[in-house]
Structures are given as C-alpha cells and as structure tokens.
Amino acid sequence: MGLDFSIVPKYMDVILLGCAWTIGITVAAALLSFFGGIVFAVIALYGPWLLRQPFRLFAWLFMGTPLLLQLFLIYFGLVQIGIDLPAFVAGIIGLGLHFAVYNSELIQTAILAVDKGQMEAARTLGLSRGEALRKVVIPQAVRAVLPPIGNNMIALLKDSALVSVIGVSELTLSAQRVIGKTYRPFEFYLLAAACYYVINLGMEWVQRRIERRISISR
Amino acid sequence: MTDTSDFVRIEHAQKSFGKLEVLKDISLTVERGQIVAIIGPSGSGKSTLLRAINDLDALTGGEIWLDGVQVNKTLPHRQYEKHINEMRQQIGMVFQHFNLFPHLTVRENVTMAPMLLKDLSKAEANKLAEEQLDHVGMLERIEYYPSQLSGGQKQRVAIARALAMKPKLMLFDEATSALDPELVDEVNQVMKKLAEDHMTMIIVTHEMDFAAAVCDRVLFMDQGVVVEEGPPEVVFKNPVKDRTREFLRKHIEGAK
Numbered sequence: 001m002g003l004d005f006s007i008v009p010k011y012m013d014v015i016l017l018g019c020a021w022t023i024g025i026t027v028a029a030a031l032l033s034f035f036g037g038i039v040f041a042v043i044a045l046y047g048p049w050l051l052r053q054p055f056r057l058f059a060w061l062f063m064g065t066p067l068l069l070q071l072f073l074i075y076f077g078l079v080q081i082g083i084d085l086p087a088f089v090a091g092i093i094g095l096g097l098h099f100a101v102y103n104s105e106l107i108q109t110a111i112l113a114v115d116k117g118q119m120e121a122a123r124t125l126g127l128s129r130g131e132a133l134r135k136v137v138i139p140q141a142v143r144a145v146l147p148p149i150g151n152n153m154i155a156l157l158k159d160s161a162l163v164s165v166i167g168v169s170e171l172t173l174s175a176q177r178v179i180g181k182t183y184r185p186f187e188f189y190l191l192a193a194a195c196y197y198v199i200n201l202g203m204e205w206v207q208r209r210i211e212r213r214i215s216i217s218r
Numbered sequence: 219m220t221d222t223s224d225f226v227r228i229e230h231a232q233k234s235f236g237k238l239e240v241l242k243d244i245s246l247t248v249e250r251g252q253i254v255a256i257i258g259p260s261g262s263g264k265s266t267l268l269r270a271i272n273d274l275d276a277l278t279g280g281e282i283w284l285d286g287v288q289v290n291k292t293l294p295h296r297q298y299e300k301h302i303n304e305m306r307q308q309i310g311m312v313f314q315h316f317n318l319f320p321h322l323t324v325r326e327n328v329t330m331a332p333m334l335l336k337d338l339s340k341a342e343a344n345k346l347a348e349e350q351l352d353h354v355g356m357l358e359r360i361e362y363y364p365s366q367l368s369g370g371q372k373q374r375v376a377i378a379r380a381l382a383m384k385p386k387l388m389l390f391d392e393a394t395s396a397l398d399p400e401l402v403d404e405v406n407q408v409m410k411k412l413a414e415d416h417m418t419m420i421i422v423t424h425e426m427d428f429a430a431a432v433c434d435r436v437l438f439m440d441q442g443v444v445v446e447e448g449p450p451e452v453v454f455k456n457p458v459k460d461r462t463r464e465f466l467r468k469h470i471e472g473a474k
C-alpha cells in the first residue's frame with residue numbers, strides 16, 4: 001500500500017477547518033503573549049514588591065513546567081474552582097501566558113539595554129517615569145527584540161498542536177481524526193506538515209514586513 | 219516676581235557620589251536673560267552641576283531656585299514627583315549625544331511632550347513643532363527619522379524639542395562636543411539666535427571662542443569648586459587665579 005493522495009480532496013474541508021483553528025488560536029495567543037510580555041516585563045522590573053514576588057512564582061511555573069501540564073491545569077484544574085473555560089479559550093490563555101513569560105524575558109533585557117540617555121531626555125522634558133517608559137523606552141526595547149519575539153511566535157505555532165489534548169480541533173487533531181477514518185496516516189500527517197509550513201511562511205512574511213517598516217526608526 | 223535678578227539661584231550646592239565629593243559648596247546666580255558659560259577640566263563637576271539644576275542628579279546638600287520656586291524642595295515622594303515634573307517642563311536640557319528618540323520622526327520628537335504634558339491638540343502641537351523647527355532651520359526634515367540626520371541636524375532638532383516646552387531656562391551640556399568640526403557652527407548659530415531672543419542659558423562648553431562671543435559671564439570650575447567667575451573679557455584675557463591661567467594655557471595649546 002503506497003502513498004495515495006487521491007483520497008485527500010474528500011477530507012480537505014476538515015483539514016482546512018483545522019488550519020483555521022490553528023491560525024486563530026496562534027494569532028490570539030501571539031497577541032496575548034506580546035502584550036502580556038510587555039506587562040510582565042514592566043512588573044518584573046518596576047513593579048512593587050507585592051506584585052513582583054508572586055510574579056516570580058508565576059514566571060517559574062510557566063517556564064519551569066511543561067506546557068502540556070499548564071494546559072491541563074487551566075482547562076481541567078480551573079473548573080474545580082468554578083472557572084469553566086471553553087477549550088479553545090483555555091488553549092489561547094495557556095499558550096499566550098506561556099509565551100508571554102518568554103517574551104517578557106527578552107523585553108526585560110531589551111529595556112535594560114536602552115541607552116539611559118533616552119530616559120533622561122524624556123524626564124528632562126517633564127515626563128514621569130511611567131510616561132517615559134510607555135512613550136520612549138518600551139517602544140524602543142520592543143523594536144530591538146522583534147526578531148527573537150518572532151522566533152518565539154514560530155515556536156508558539158508549533159506548540160499550538162498541544163491544545164489538541166484538551167480537545168480543540170486544530171490542525172493536528174483534525175488530521176488525526178481523518179486518519180482514524182481513512183487509515184492513511186502518512187498522507188494526512190504529510191498534508192498537515194505542509195499546512196504548518198505554509199502558515200509558517202505567512203508568519204515569517206508578516207514578521208519581515210513589520211521589521212522592514214521599523215528598521216528606519218531604530 | 220518683578221525682580222529680574224536671581225532668576226536662577228544655586229545656594230551651597232553639594233554633591234557626593236558615595237565618598238567622592240564632586241560639588242563642594244557651589245553658589246551661583248543667573249539673572250533673567252543672562253547667559254553663563256561653565257568651563258573647566260574633565261571631571262571638575264560641570265555636568266553634575268548642570269544635571270543638579272533639573273534634579274537629574276539630586277544634590278546631597280544645598281538649594282536650587284528657579285524664578286522664585288525651589289526646584290529641589292523637600293516633599294513626600296509623590297508630591298515631589300509631580301513638582302519636579304512641572305519644574306522640568308520649565309528647564310530645557312540639551313545633551314552632548316542629542317538623545318533624540320530614534321523611534322519617532324523629527325515631528326513626533328518635538329510634539330510628544332507638549333501633547334502629553336500640556337494637553338495640546340495634535341494640530342496645535344504640529345503648529346508649535348513647525349515653528350520651533352523653522353527656528354532651528356530643520357523644517358524641511360520634519361518627517362525624517364533621527365537616523366537619517368547628521369549630528370548637527372540632530373542637535374538642532376534636540377534644541378527645538380526642548381524649546382517646544384517653552385522653558386524659562388535652557389541648559390547645554392557640551393552641545394557641540396560630539397560633532398564633526400564642520401557641523402559645530404550650525405549648532406552655535408542656533409544658540410546665538412537663542413541668545414538674541416534673550417533666553418536664559420547655562421552652557422557647559424569647551425569652546426572658549428564661542429563662550430567669549432555669546433556669554434555674559436564665565437565660570438571656571440575645578441575639582442568641584444568655582445575657582446573664578448566674571449565677564450569673559452576678564453576670565454579669558456586677564457584671569458586672576460593661577461589655576462584659571464594654567465587651564466586656559468593648556469586648553470589653547472591643546473586646541474592648536
């Protein structure tokens with residue numbers, strides 16, 4: 001029994017729907033991880049002690065434990081305390097927070113690397129420290145680490161397959177379901193791989209465009 | 219205040235970084251519209267004094283007054299922050315390395331603070347920016363980013379950015395030291411123009427000719443004290459103190 005892709009068109013709609021879920025979850029989680037990363041970085045660097053300490057525990061939880069466990073915790077664990085999230089929402093939150101912590105590490109380093117003359121110039125004009133961070137330091141820090149943040153987003157896309165374990169019919173789970181019916185693992189896993197590849201290319205394209213737009217303002 | 223004297227008053231300024239005493243009991247007054255140059259060897263505390271005036275480096279002793287208000291007055295933390303931000307709006311500062319905001323255009327560099335702090339509308343802020351940039355001859359570059367400008371152009375934009383806050387006092391910390399020699403003059407011209415507009419200025423500089431040409435008074439600092447102060451004719455031509463003479467001799471030799 002060799003490779004036979006003639007069966008593929010019949011199930012293409014299932015696969016495409018899976019792609020749509022993967023893209024949706026990835027984009028939502030990427031946005032959460034980006035803005036969450038900025039907020040976390042500010043808390044870690046400038047937050048009051050009362051916020052900083054719990055955050056360190058939180059950051060450890062998200063960096064030091066498997067993403068899979070985190071998804072279980074958010075989806076199955078939170079139900080116990082009355083927070084019953086739809087699976088895809090739990091998936092977005094889990095992925096988003098997980099990568100927010102990684103982005104926050106990058107952004108923290110970048111904030112500290114912004115020339116201190118920038119903060120001084122802003123303060124000299126009369127901006128408060130918060131205003132100077134928001135208007136001057138953070139925008140520059142974020143620009144400086146966009147390429148590695150982009151890499152994190154590609155990793156996020158790949159890890160989005162993990163939300164299949166809490167039952168979100170994204171691309172990987174869709175492929176599995178089709179395989180369950182057709183017994184054609186090779187064809188459909190290859191197809192799924194191709195889909196991930198195309199989504200990946202799309203993300204890289206967006207990333208390049210953003211980087212090109214901001215390159216002049218560095 | 220109707221009194222024009224003592225527009226800026228520095229009383230017994232003292233500053234230590236740990237054990238290092240950088241400013242030792244410096245007192246100085248500047249009248250409204252006056253231009254004071256501060257000269258002195260590297261490490262003598264010129265920048266520290268300038269940065270103390272707008273509290274970028276807080277003094278460890280002494281008082282700074284501007285137009286009848288104490289800049290570094292003792293207040294609870296939150297109130298002090300509010301107070302100092304208001305004071306800083308009245309004190310423009312220009313740095314050796316320009317410190318333009320690289321992620322913003324020239325226009326945005328100038329409009330950001332007025333829009334944020336003075337609640338100007340976008341249209342009002344744009345008009346203000348265009349005026350200020352025209353004044354420093356940078357209007358044509360208003361949509362450029364700092365990375366697309368020469369050093370002299372950057373410094374002129376930095377001056378416009380400071381002027382857009384309508385400061386009562388301008389501080390210059392070696393505004394031309396980082397520039398290629400052929401770009402120094404365009405910045406000096408702008409500073410001369412400010413002098414003609416009767417802006418009160420304190421200028422730290424290594425350019426003795428420029429100081430002699432535009433300043434009303436020159437201060438020679440060494441090792442955290444004001445060694446000599448007076449009109450440029452006196453300080454440059456007939457200094458009283460040996461240390462001043464020594465410094466000027468070395469400096470002029472060094473410049474040759």
Ligand SMILES: Nc1ncnc2c1ncn2[C@@H]1O[C@H](COP(=O)(O)OP(=O)(O)OP(=O)(O)O)[C@@H](O)[C@H]1O
Binds near residue numbers: 262
């Ligand atoms: N943040 C700081 N921490 C510790 N020491 C400092 C700090 N800032 C300045 N100093 C020290 O204070 C002294 C005076 O420095 P300052 O920058 O005021 O000198 P300056 O007269 O401006 O010199 P230059 O002509 O080189 O700019 C120097 O010995 C310097 O090393």
Ligand SMILES: [Mg+2]
Binds near residue numbers: 266
């Ligand atoms: Mg200095």
